[in-house]
Amino acid sequence: MIKKFVNLILSLIYPDKCIFCQELIPLGKKDRQICQNCWEKLEIYEGGKEENDHFAFVFEYKDIVRNAIRRFKFKYHPEYAKRLADFMELKLKSLNITDYDYIIAVPIFRRKERKRGYNQAQLLADELSLRTGIKTVKKQLIRIKNTKPQSELDHIQRASNVKNAFKISNKGYFKDSKIIIIDDIYTTGSTVQSCIDVLKNDGAKDVFVFALSKSIFIHEKEDLSDII
Numbered sequence: 092m093i094k095k096f097v098n099l100i101l102s103l104i105y106p107d108k109c110i111f112c113q114e115l116i117p118l119g120k121k122d123r124q125i126c127q128n129c130w131e132k133l134e135i136y137e138g139g140k141e142e143n144d145h146f147a148f149v150f151e152y153k154d155i156v157r158n159a160i161r162r163f164k165f166k167y168h169p170e171y172a173k174r175l176a177d178f179m180e181l182k183l184k185s186l187n188i189t190d191y192d193y194i195i196a197v198p199i200f201r202r203k204e205r206k207r208g209y210n211q212a213q214l215l216a217d218e219l220s221l222r223t224g225i226k227t228v229k230k231q232l233i234r235i236k237n238t239k240p241q242s243e244l245d246h247i248q249r250a251s252n253v254k255n256a257f258k259i260s261n262k263g264y265f266k267d268s269k270i271i272i273i274d275d276i277y278t279t280g281s282t283v284q285s286c287i288d289v290l291k292n293d294g295a296k297d298v299f300v301f302a303l304s305k306s307i308f309i310h311e312k313e314d315l316s317d318i319i
């Protein structure tokens with residue numbers, strides 16, 4: 092009772108905002124953290140030519156989706172993971188992906204994770220693991236190179252930037268396994284490809300890439316000054 096009362100007071104002081112457009116959400120409609128308008132406007136990408144048997148994504152990285160993902164990533168909003176994972180879960184169900192052994196996130200460099208407070212892709216992987224029952228493992232695929240942000244590089248630089256950036260902690264861990272790898276923003280795919288190479292080298296028999304979003308602008312540089 093007291094806890095409920097405290098929560099009520101807190102929610103009056105700090106009302107929830109829609110994770111996409113930042114509009115305040117009326118009390119009593121907070122379960123989604125998404126306003127009605129965005130809920131209706133958002134488009135999940137469905138089965139177009141951008142996808143294939145080993146790759147799918149949920150949103151195009153643009154407009155309100157881009158804003159939300161940038162806040163999720165750079166402005167300390169770990170709580171966004173639950174809502175964003177709602178959409179990933181919906182899409183994953185429609186893909187008919189079964190019999191996978193692991194859901195793992197594209198790892199970020201340790202120092203960067205400490206500074207940011209979390210790896211946003213891992214938070215999504217955690218949520219999807221809870222909802223699908225597929226196990227997530229955190230310290231088997233690790234990032235050993237502190238690479239430059241891919242968004243600052245062109246297509247060719249991106250591939251060499253992430254070459255040898257990953258390794259497996261316990262060799263053979265992924266032998267014969269089927270893996271879903273989670274990324275937050277998929278652009279040219281060179282980061283994920285580098286992960287796939289390492290996983291396949293370790294004996295993985297199938298890797299499916301599932302991204303929250305896909306950027307359509309390959310050369311776009313991220314300007315972080317305008318995040319609100």
Ligand SMILES: [Zn+2]
Pocket residue numbers: 109110111112113114125126127128129130
């Ligand atoms: Zn909204």
